Amino acid sequence: MSLSNTPRSERLHIAIFGRRNAGKSSLINALTGQDIALVSPVKGTTTDPVYKAMELLPLGPVVLIDTAGLDDEGELGELRRKRTLEVLNKTDVAILVVDGSAGIGEFEEYMVGMLKKQGMPIVGVINKADQSTIPAEVIAAYGKRWGIPIVEVSSATGRGIEELKEAIIKAAQVEENQDCIVRDLISPGDFVVLVVPIDKSAPKGRLILPQQQTIRDILDGKAMAVVTQEDRLRATLEGLKVKPRLVITDSQVFHKVAADTPPDIPLTSFSILFARYKGDLRELVRGARAVGQLKDGDRVLIAEACTHHRQDDDIARVKIPRWLAQKTGRNLKLDFASGMDFPDNLNEYSLVIHCGGCMLNRKEMQNRIRRVVDAGVPIVNYGVFIAYVQGILDRALQPFKGQI
Incomplete structure (x- = not known):
């Protein structure tokens, strides 16, 4: 780039x-x-x-x-x-x-x-x-x-x-380690498999920014990036002569990728990597644990840092509300924010679910997290939330053992 x-x-x-x-x-x-x-x-x-x-x-x-x-x-x-x-x-x-x-x-x-x-x-x-x-x-x-x-x-x-x-x-x-997305988790010569779904939500002719940046970081670490789709993951793993050091997936196919990745191969997501890279992974994991404490009538803010054309199965407006309802069984009140607008009345919420923040710089993402925490409200990002509601958060955090 x-x-x-x-x-x-x-x-x-x-x-x-x-x-x-x-x-x-x-x-x-x-x-x-x-x-x-x-x-x-x-x-x-x-x-x-x-x-x-x-x-x-x-x-x-x-x-x-x-x-x-x-x-x-x-x-x-x-x-x-x-x-x-x-x-x-x-x-x-x-x-x-x-x-x-x-x-x-x-x-x-x-x-x-x-x-x-x-x-x-x-x-x-x-x-x-x-x-x-x-x-x-x-x-x-x-x-x-x-x-x-x-x-x-x-x-x-x-x-x-x-x-x-x-x-x-x-x-x-x-600080030198501030620009590290995944390099500290791998060694030169390692294979890293990236699972990138190509569906109607994928940008035409290109990869989304976190995927591009992760590939570049792997190359900067003198390792090798192997990119595949979720329906070709098993064939990709079988075709490699050596076991990959890490599998990184798009959060939306977390469940299928977890099922197809052998338990002895570490697994995480782009969004969880960015939770650590730009935000505060420990705080966001705490926020995930708070999902199970939600009660009927609680307000939840779903925030995205960018604006984009809404898809039929949009992650913020459709998938996350569906997963919330399935996981909690509660009747929740949902608010949505997008772009640079971030509400001031954060203390009125019981939980904030934020996107990965690829359009925000590190300072602004950390500032948003701090504002939410200062308001006494738990916050989680999309990737950590999805891993939690699908029951695979502990596995997705294994690559960061000792850091959270």
Whole structure:
């Protein structure tokens, strides 16, 4: 997969925050070398977050996010502020922009505190350095007090842009094991069998994103990926001269694949791998155990991070409700959410069942899990839920023994 085709969900998210007219849009244009954000001396020009994918070596593919000023005012300004605050949920590295011609004040103090509360790395920028009235010793003092690097930049002249990129790279420091989907479970030379159903829900002419990413991760681990369909699994296993290290299946055919995979071959699903890769597998397993505690009248939220054409046997609207009814025998109230909308009234639910989150970055998926848990509600993802209701969760978790 080329850098230009890397999905947004797999890119490091770098968001730019600050007052209106601090030069955030000019800064993103200077960082990308393109006029992608509208620049104007009128305050509040940026209304909705603007996303730009680029490459920032040695980090690789990233996405830069330009946001509206958090000091916006009025009814419309409050809506812009809300959109900006939503960006925090997916931000891996924050850039706090200060207008060098205006100085540092209480607003910047507030912003640093808010960003630190989110637990994200922060890089400070004194923009409009060619017009700055802030003495160097004052900048150094704020950097020391806040515990963050501060770079003086002029978006107009290009001064400090390379130094800012270096500061972002240093602040990011992505852990190597964070980009591991399955590599840590296999060894070079292993065979891994992937079961990929091709039915009316499968995208025409391609594989879905988790399948693509898992294959790439297997290849990066110097192992061999063998892809088959559920009705050819037995023949595939019999045709291999060596026992595969692992079988990975689409969750929707979990039951058949479990029946056709010998018990001495470890088995799991793409969705369970992604529960660990992007979320919190231990927490999601706890959520699965809560399914059996549901009572008549309980509300359950079924949430998907993407929007797609509904199929006759849609997993969210048809299959999961059917499995819930069969497993619990309860009369439950079901709500549905899709896309970027995620409700605020989470404490009104007894359970949240979330998709695998392939369209969300790790930060946003973990943020959703945290919000649900903070509301005192159990959460499970599709793959863990399906394995549980089909009675094969313990087997599907065996590859992760010691991790949960």
